[in-house]
Amino acid sequence: MKLQLALDRLERQQCFRLLEETKDHIDWIEVGTGVIKEYGMSIVREIKQRYPNHTLVADMKTCDAGKHEARQAFEAGADVVTVMAFAADETIKDMLFEADSYGKQVMADLLNVSEKRRLDELKEAGVTLVSLHYGKDMQKEKDMSADLFDLVKGGGFTVSVAGGIKESTLPEIVANKPDIVIVGSAITSAEDPANASFKLKGMLTPDEEDH
Numbered sequence: 262m263k264l265q266l267a268l269d270r271l272e273r274q275q276c277f278r279l280l281e282e283t284k285d286h287i288d289w290i291e292v293g294t295g296v297i298k299e300y301g302m303s304i305v306r307e308i309k310q311r312y313p314n315h316t317l318v319a320d321m322k323t324c325d326a327g328k329h330e331a332r333q334a335f336e337a338g339a340d341v342v343t344v345m346a347f348a349a350d351e352t353i354k355d356m357l358f359e360a361d362s363y364g365k366q367v368m369a370d371l372l373n374v375s376e377k378r379r380l381d382e383l384k385e386a387g388v389t390l391v392s393l394h395y396g397k398d399m400q401k402e403k404d405m406s407a408d409l410f411d412l413v414k415g416g417g418f419t420v421s422v423a424g425g426i427k428e429s430t431l432p433e434i435v436a437n438k439p440d441i442v443i444v445g446s447a448i449t450s451a452e453d454p455a456n457a458s459f460k461l462k463g464m465l466t467p468d469e470e471d472h
């Protein structure tokens with residue numbers, strides 16, 4: 262089980278400080294959508310240069326012009342780009358085509374998707390990696406429920422999960438056996454991000470290769 266650190270609503274310097282503090286306890290690095298909107302592909306490029314051994318996710322949240330946006334991120338060094346699962350199948354297929362040619366991956370963000378039928382369509386389009394996502398604004402009302410996992414049960418996807426995950430909610434998440442756990446604020450807003458990432462990583466089920 263991998264830990265993905267989401268860098269959201271942060272300035273450039275804060276991103277690099279957090280990465281220095283947490284790099285030994287995280288597996289995947291996510292450049293958040295807001296950070297990309299502020300700094301563009303230059304921060305994706307710089308993070309990949311400084312942390313070449315971490316899998317780098319550019320959270321583009323693409324919903325159109327998939328070919329162009331996928332190329333932008335892959336050229337900058339991203340290993341994974343995100344596409345909104347509600348995007349047109351053409352957008353998703355174009356991004357998957359680009360990912361194949363670069364030897365990289367596409368993660369379909371399931372924010373606001375509730376119909377299993379869409380999962381079947383994504384599978385048909387060639388998607389293998391999905392992200393269960395309980396949005397920041399949805400979190401204002403209540404915390405994510407692990408019922409979210411029902412959407413992907415038995416689908417054969419590689420599953421990541423995001424949305425206000427913290428120490429107290431992590432055990433229920435881990436019990437549902439995701440492949441990747443995405444954590445933002447619980448690490449980036451912690452008093453001691455190094456310790457927070459160390460603790461959260463320690464709560465994940467170790468991968469076979471870690472034994």
Ligand SMILES: O=C([C@H](O)CO)[C@H](O)[C@H](O)COP(=O)(O)O
Pocket residue numbers: 267268269291293294295320395396397423424425426443444445446447
């Ligand atoms: O994708 C995200 C969200 O849409 C904000 O841009 C976050 O990266 C994801 O939700 C993880 O962050 P936390 O919810 O703060 O753990």
